[in-house]
Amino acid sequence: MYISSAEIEKIAQLAKLKLGQSEKQELLRQLGDIIAYVEKINQLDLSQVPAADSADIEPVNLRQDKIEAGLTPQQALMNAPAKNKGFFSVPKVIKK
Amino acid sequence: MNELTPYQTIIGLEVHAQLKTDSKLFCGCHWQFGAQPNARTCPLCLGLPGALPVLNRKAVEFAIKLALAVEARIAQRTAFSRKNYFYPDLPKGYQISQFDSPIASSGKLKIRLNSGIKTIHIRRIHLEDDAGKSIHAESWVRENESLIDFNRCGVPLIEIVTEPELSTPGEASRFLQTIRQLLRYLDICDANMEVGNLRCDANISVRPHGGATWPGVKTEVKNMNSFRAVERALAYEQQRQIELLEHGEKILSDTLLWNEKAQVTESMRIKEQAHDYRYFPEPDLPPLKIDTSWLDKIKNEMPELPDARRDRFIRQYKLSRADADLFTATVELADFFEKVVVRIGDVRLVNTWVKTELLRSVNQSADEATPISADAFAELLDFVKQKKITAQSAKIVLVEMLTSEKAVAEIIHDKKLTLLSDANQLGVIVDQAIADNPDAVKHYRSGKRQLLNFFIGQVMKLTRTKADPEAAKKILLEKLDAE
Numbered sequence A: 001m002y003i004s005s006a007e008i009e010k011i012a013q014l015a016k017l018k019l020g021q022s023e024k025q026e027l028l029r030q031l032g033d034i035i036a037y038v039e040k041i042n043q044l045d046l047s048q049v050p051a052a053d054s055a056d057i058e059p060v061n062l063r064q065d066k067i068e069a070g071l072t073p074q075q076a077l078m079n080a081p082a083k084n085k086g087f088f089s090v091p092k093v094i095k096k
Numbered sequence B: 001m002n003e004l005t006p007y008q009t010i011i012g013l014e015v016h017a018q019l020k021t022d023s024k025l026f027c028g029c030h031w032q033f034g035a036q037p038n039a040r041t042c043p044l045c046l047g048l049p050g051a052l053p054v055l056n057r058k059a060v061e062f063a064i065k066l067a068l069a070v071e072a073r074i075a076q077r078t079a080f081s082r083k084n085y086f087y088p089d090l091p092k093g094y095q096i097s098q099f100d101s102p103i104a105s106s107g108k109l110k111i112r113l114n115s116g117i118k119t120i121h122i123r124r125i126h127l128e129d130d131a132g133k134s135i136h137a138e139s140w141v142r143e144n145e146s147l148i149d150f151n152r153c154g155v156p157l158i159e160i161v162t163e164p165e166l167s168t169p170g171e172a173s174r175f176l177q178t179i180r181q182l183l184r185y186l187d188i189c190d191a192n193m194e195v196g197n198l199r200c201d202a203n204i205s206v207r208p209h210g211g212a213t214w215p216g217v218k219t220e221v222k223n224m225n226s227f228r229a230v231e232r233a234l235a236y237e238q239q240r241q242i243e244l245l246e247h248g249e250k251i252l253s254d255t256l257l258w259n260e261k262a263q264v265t266e267s268m269r270i271k272e273q274a275h276d277y278r279y280f281p282e283p284d285l286p287p288l289k290i291d292t293s294w295l296d297k298i299k300n301e302m303p304e305l306p307d308a309r310r311d312r313f314i315r316q317y318k319l320s321r322a323d324a325d326l327f328t329a330t331v332e333l334a335d336f337f338e339k340v341v342v343r344i345g346d347v348r349l350v351n352t353w354v355k356t357e358l359l360r361s362v363n364q365s366a367d368e369a370t371p372i373s374a375d376a377f378a379e380l381l382d383f384v385k386q387k388k389i390t391a392q393s394a395k396i397v398l399v400e401m402l403t404s405e406k407a408v409a410e411i412i413h414d415k416k417l418t419l420l421s422d423a424n425q426l427g428v429i430v431d432q433a434i435a436d437n438p439d440a441v442k443h444y445r446s447g448k449r450q451l452l453n454f455f456i457g458q459v460m461k462l463t464r465t466k467a468d469p470e471a472a473k474k475i476l477l478e479k480l481d482a483e
Helices: A005-014 A021-043 A073-077 B057-069 B169-185 B227-246 B292-300 B306-317 B321-327 B331-344 B347-361 B374-385 B391-403 B408-414 B423-436 B438-445 B451-462 B469-481
Strands: A087-091 B007-018 B081-084 B094-097 B104-113 B116-129 B133-135 B145-149 B156-162 B198-208 B219-222 B254-259 B264-267
Touching: A005 A021, B007 B169, B007 B227, B057 B104, B057 B116, B057 B156, B057 B169, B057 B292, B094 B116, B104 B169, B116 B169, B169 B198, B169 B227, B169 B306, B198 B227, B219 B227, B227 B254, B227 B264, B306 B321, B306 B331, B321 B331, B321 B347, B331 B347, B331 B374, B347 B374, B347 B391, B374 B391, B374 B408, B391 B408, B423 B451, B423 B469, B438 B451, B438 B469, B451 B469
Parallel strands: B219 B254
Antiparallel strands: A087 B145, B007 B156, B007 B198, B081 B094, B104 B116, B116 B156, B133 B145, B198 B219, B254 B264
């Protein structure tokens, strides 16, 4: 087994998902298969392969601090399920 | 805490500072305090699918400047990680932060206390994006909702984490004030706690004095919006922990909010498990190389820092330590002082006038010490130095300058404060001062020479402080001595 039932429950809780018993079983199998598949990489001998440092960003390739036009408030709120006075409205949350 | 109490306190701070870039950390959105809600957003900072972050070069340079200023070790290669948590003001579902390779680590900052200088070590400095703003409490928010403004979402933040080396709430506040001064000197953050562009969370732990180890239990205090709030919240929390220990109770690890109205800390009742942020490398941002040539370029742009400037003021202008501290408290006041000195030349005159007159007129607050331009102030002092107006008149002009846009010469003209040094005109006034005070004249002539100052005062009074004191003295002496 690559993943335990307790781990599935923890992931579900962190993702704020409620899972039924059969869903849990199914995910246990599916996630287990995925991990087993990716696990194959660990069988490769990479001791002679240099790390992929060449992918680093060079300072010159960073973005200049320039302002670009974004969305209007109307556009930003277009797909909001609920809005009020120009704000996104969400179910009440406690103060952070 | 003083030596008499049987308890010891340690405090560590996490300071967040919003960087003064024009655009956000990973997108080109303008950000500005006070804009209409949700008017500063784009698909990237709204967390819409498919939008890719591109790092703002200036934000990195600002973070490096702070790292240089606190002598931190700057990473040659730095990387971003995702910090995962759910909250409505975080549309991506994760914050792009730094985890195992922050931009800088192992820095130090000296803070000045009444007891001397203390070095506080800085564990790390890293870059991250800010979340949006949630609004809960305002009267116009409906009962069952919270409102979200995403303008702040994606604004560049630096997080500064100290080692737990602060021993009192006062030291914590002092550290923050020192960081604020540094951020402002570097011109990378407005650093205003009330507005929220400088924020602070604190970890605090208490143990009996002389204990061999720390109990490992600490509480985290959030929501402190001023230096005073930091000091009060930590003093409250310190006392609360001591009382728990005194009653033989256990201190529980907790996250607390400072309630400014009630002046108490309150538990947020967060489940410990919620703190599993599952950091992993941000796949959309390759690691960044910080090479020497870039670093050298940034080093060349470093301004003179507060301590260096204070020491130079002491050397160059022969100021006392206290005066140098005062004049370098803010970069604006330091620039102001130097500009005026350059124009006037007379350091002592400038020192006195900035300290006693200008700072007094703004309630001794170095933060607000420069309501008028250095040029205008220098012009006023030039009149004083050239003895074109009296010191008394200059004070009247200064008061007017603080509230009006008028030029110095115009105020002097309008208020008829031009120095009265014409011998004939002064002669008439001196005659009157003598005629008004026959008894004083008699005493003066019988040997009480110190009454001369009384007569100068009379002349000043009659001319509403405009008289040239030297000229008035000369004429007074002639007339009083001519029997």
